[in-house]
Each structure stands twice: as structure tokens, then as C-alpha cells.
Amino acid sequence: MSETELLTGKLLFEFRTIEAMVNIYCKAHHPMKPSHSVCEQCSEFLSYANIRLDRCPYGQEKPTCNKCPVHCYKPHMKQKAREIMLFAGPRMLLPHPIMAIKHLLAERKPAPGLPPEGVSNRHERKRQMS
Template sequence: MNNPSALLNGKLLIELKTVTAMMEIYCRAHHKHQHKDGLCEQCQQLLMVAETKLDRCPYGEEKPACNRCPIHCYKPEPKQQMKAVMRYSGPRMLLPHPILSIRHLLHERKAVPDKPTAGASNRAKRLGK
């Protein structure tokens, strides 16, 4: 499987950077055995799930914040894990990542777009569907 992070751009890439920063904060505080790039194996796997979900989001570049999205694309276990990461890391993001934090807070306030059009996902555009 290709690494979706290498294929994301624009708003989706910024969202991936935000999620990555949150995962690093969470992992550093909760997991003792860290991998050389800052994430343990469990957190790396969750980040890969997040990358895939961003790549395949039906809204594409117009993606709403996940907590406001009417489409629930995460399975229950990764969804709970991601909620725990966001709940812990969100308040701790402002000092180490002020710009990402403010962008994320503004993004959460945006209105949820109407039903996504077919082929709007990053993956569909990349594959020419």
C-alpha cells in the first residue's frame, strides 16, 4: 500500500500534520517505549489509519472536522482511540504548535458542507475516478 501522507496536499496535509502532532504529544505522555521517529508501534498504526481516512474522505478538501462530520468512517475501536488522543492532546497543542492549534479550532467552527459529491475524495482524484 502506498503511503497516503506522501499523496496528500493542501488542507488534508495540514490536517495530517495536526493529527501527527497530537499523536506525538499523546504517545510521549502515555507510552514508555517510543520508536525512533517519536511514536510507538500502536500510535504509528493509529496514525496510518488516520492517514488512510483522510485520503479517502468523501468530502475531500472540503472535509469538516471529524467530530462534526455526519459520516462516521472510523470503526469503533480506532474511533475511541482517536477520541482519547484528541481529548488529551487538544488542550496541550497551543504552546508547541500554536498555528496548527488555531487552524484546528477555526476548522471546527466551520459549517458542515452538504452531502459530498461523487469523486471528491483525494483518493478518487488521484486515481482519476
């Protein structure tokens, strides 16, 4: 199963948004790589973000990670996410206007409470398979 096949709905849309931001960031910061791909380091970040989305305990009701009380990212990945968002966020509007606007709106939502049990994408997938 490929990375994106794990995710559905809002989580898949969020992954596509992160992917678009990583592409913008990698193109500017790591130009020595084959065109139309991201470097190994950024690809590793994308795989990590994909797993976090799959396991996010809020499932489809996931808030923006910035305001999350759980903070599941490892510190160096959180730092990388921050760098990518800071650089690519303002550069998203022209190439990806819908993603950019949805991202901005999500950032303005208030911080959520702690997540309920068993609603992650991973839990949902297991339920559907059993």
C-alpha cells in the first residue's frame, strides 16, 4: 500500500498540502536533485508526516498541529515542519490557492481539547478490515 493510500478525506487533503509545501521548500533549498522529485531528507520528512497523519488521535477532526495539545512530532521533525511552513506558506497562494486558503483557515481555529479514543485513521482502517 502506498503512503497516500493510507489516508482519506481531510487527512489526505492535508497530506497533499504538506507535499505541495515540501516541493516548494525543497526546490528552493535543495536544488541538487533530479527534477520533479524531492531530496532524500525531504522525502523522509514526508513519510514521517504521513505516518503522523495516519496515527493522529483526532482522526478526520484533526486540528492544525500548531495548536495541538498532544504534539506528537519528534522535536527535530517539528522544527523541520516549522521551517517548511514558514517558507512555503506565503508561497502557496498562487500555485495552490485552495490549499493555501484552507490551511490559513485551519490555523485560525481555536486549540482543541484532548482527543477521544479510537478515532485515528489507523483505527478506522483496522475497523474496516476486520
